[in-house]
Amino acid sequence: MALFGKKQNYTTIQVKKRDVPDGLWIKCPACGEIIYKEEVSDNLEVCPKCGHHFNLPRDKRIALLSDKDSFEEWAESITSKDILGFTGRQSYIDKLEANQNKSGYSDAVSVGGCKLADREIGLGVMDFSFLGASMGSVVGERITYLIERCTSERRPVILVCASGGARMYEGLFSLMQMAKTSAALARHADAGLAYIPILTHPTMAGVMASFATLGDVIIAEPEALIGFAGPRVIKETIQQDLPEGFQRSEFLQNHGLIDMVVPRNELRERVTLTLSYLCDNSK
Numbered sequence: 001m002a003l004f005g006k007k008q009n010y011t012t013i014q015v016k017k018r019d020v021p022d023g024l025w026i027k028c029p030a031c032g033e034i035i036y037k038e039e040v041s042d043n044l045e046v047c048p049k050c051g052h053h054f055n056l057p058r059d060k061r062i063a064l065l066s067d068k069d070s071f072e073e074w075a076e077s078i079t080s081k082d083i084l085g086f087t088g089r090q091s092y093i094d095k096l097e098a099n100q101n102k103s104g105y106s107d108a109v110s111v112g113g114c115k116l117a118d119r120e121i122g123l124g125v126m127d128f129s130f131l132g133a134s135m136g137s138v139v140g141e142r143i144t145y146l147i148e149r150c151t152s153e154r155r156p157v158i159l160v161c162a163s164g165g166a167r168m169y170e171g172l173f174s175l176m177q178m179a180k181t182s183a184a185l186a187r188h189a190d191a192g193l194a195y196i197p198i199l200t201h202p203t204m205a206g207v208m209a210s211f212a213t214l215g216d217v218i219i220a221e222p223e224a225l226i227g228f229a230g231p232r233v234i235k236e237t238i239q240q241d242l243p244e245g246f247q248r249s250e251f252l253q254n255h256g257l258i259d260m261v262v263p264r265n266e267l268r269e270r271v272t273l274t275l276s277y278l279c280d281n282s283k
Contacts, residue, residue, distance in 0.1 A: 028052050030223075044264045053201065053221050053264055058103075058110060058127045061160055064268055065123055066114035073112040075145045080107055080138045084171055092169040099130050108133045108163075111146035113155065117272045119279070122150035124159040128202070135207055136167035140177025143211065147184040147195075156194035156279055158271060161212040165205025178210035185214050194278035196271060199226050199249070199258070213257065217274050219267075220249035220258045 026037050030052035040047060044064065045054040056064070062071050086092040100106055108130040114123050124146050126133040133139075143159065150157050166174040188195060197215040199208075201224035209228050212218075220226060227234075227247040235242055245251040249261045262270045 046264050051222065051263065053223065055128060056200075056264065057129075058105065058125050061125045062110065062114075062123065064264075065125075065158060065160070065271065066116055066121075067118065071112050071114040071123065073110055074149065075111055075142045076106065078107075078138050078141055078145070080136055080170075082169070083137070083173055084169070086169040095131065095169070103127070103130050105130060107136075107138045107142070109139045109142050111142045113149075113153075116158070116268075116275065119272075119275060120153070120155050121275070122146050122153075122155045122157045124157070126160060126162045126207075128162040128164070128200075131167065132164035133162045133207075134164055134167035135174055135177050136170045137173045137177060139167070140174075140180055143177075143181050144184045147181070147188050151184075151188045151191050151193060154191070154193060156196070156275055157188065158196050158198065158275075159211065160198045160200060161203045161207055162200045163203060163205065163207035163212075165207065175206060178206050181211040182214060185211055189216075194275060196274060196278075198267070198271070199224055201225055204228070204230065216278055217259045218257070219271070219274075220252070220261050221267075222249055222261055222263055224249045226252055226258070 024037055025034050026040060027034050028047040028050060030047065031050035033047070033049045035047060035049065040054060044060070045056045046052070047054070080096055082092045105127065109124055109126045111122070111124040114121060116123075124143055126139070146159075147157055149155075168174070185195060195215050196217050196219060197212050199212055199218065199220040201221065203212050203224060203226045205228055208226055212226075225247055226249060229237075231242055231247055243251070249258060252258045253261050260270070
């Protein structure tokens with residue numbers, strides 16, 4: 001019938017999709033922009049659209065705050081043990097090994113000696129991607145070693161801080177590191193030597209309540225979460241709404257806990273200038 005007409009013949013054309021490798025693009029959690037990952041990497045892991053600071057890998061942190069090829073790692077042979085025989089869905093040793101294999105590092109902090117603008121310094125870098133940079137006995141011991149060796153060699157100390165808190169797998173041994181690192185810093189200060197902690201996102205709990213906030217000048221990266229208990233815990237405890245920006249770097253600078261908030265691309269220069277002021281005026 002004319003109503004229906006002839007059956008039309010259609011040709012199906014197959015379009016071959018180009019394979020796009022995974023991991024080329026990332027979404028900024030702050031502004032929502034989809035960004036070429038290499039562009040973020042080249043910008044010190046900072047969003048080029050809004051300035052959001054992503055986590056900066058440990059090796060890049062060290063490169064940022066040391067002269068080229070000058071970093072010599074210390075205390076790498078000190079490694080964690082399962083002191084308490086922790087049991088759970090996954091053992092402490094299994095968790096350690098998984099993080100070691102993934103990161104290529106033996107624990108959550110690397111410490112060593114290096115030069116920054118030709119000045120001999122001690123440098124420590126905590127890495128949140130390794131068990132949340134939780135402070136166990138090895139993290140505390142490495143940081144204490146860094147401070148004590150720098151006291152002996154009369155070096156200033158720069159410590160990049162990040163942590164979710166104490167390492168629960170080590171119980172009281174973890175909490176003891178707060179006192180140990182603080183005592184080492186007191187001796188370092190008594191020797192007239194400078195200490196600058198750099199607080200990154202997040203710096204919480206026992207780390208924040210000890211060596212992270214004992215510096216001569218305390219620097220933080222923008223929008224870093226810094227505090228002892230988290231904001232949700234505090235809100236539920238006091239049953240009150242918290243101020244806007246509570247526990248963020250800018251809020252804490254306005255309330256006197258932090259001395260300066262420094263974007264990552266300015267960090268090396270600002271640390272160098274601050275060290276020059278502290279060290280050259282202490283002689």
